[in-house]
Amino acid sequence: MSQIDVNQLLQQMRALAGAAGAQPAGTTQAPAEAPGFSELLQHSVQQVNEMQKTAGEMANAFASGDPNVNLPEVMVALQKASLSFEAVTQVRNKLVEAYKEIMNSTL
Secondary structure, three states: OOHHHHHHHHHHHHHHHHHHHOOOOOOOOOOOOOOOHHHHHHHHHHHHHHHHHHHHHHHHHHHOOOOOOOHHHHHHHHHHHHHHHHHHHHHHHHHHHHHHHHHHHHO
């Protein structure tokens, strides 16, 4: 996985944060506090989990002979789940690297 993919994931997370904090036009209430990084990360992990569950269910349905599920859809769902898992793993790896670097610089 390239650095670009990690950056794309971070951009998507920032876009979600911006959308979560945005208000509909014409409202006068104070904007809700934008979700923190941990909330965004948790939401991303939940989305990956849902994608993996859906892909697994589709694969099981195809394997059991369900006529409503075709192979290309199953393969695309499995690849999406795999790529999203890989992206979250890369973000986690970068976070661990940053944590280690911070801890080493403070000692």
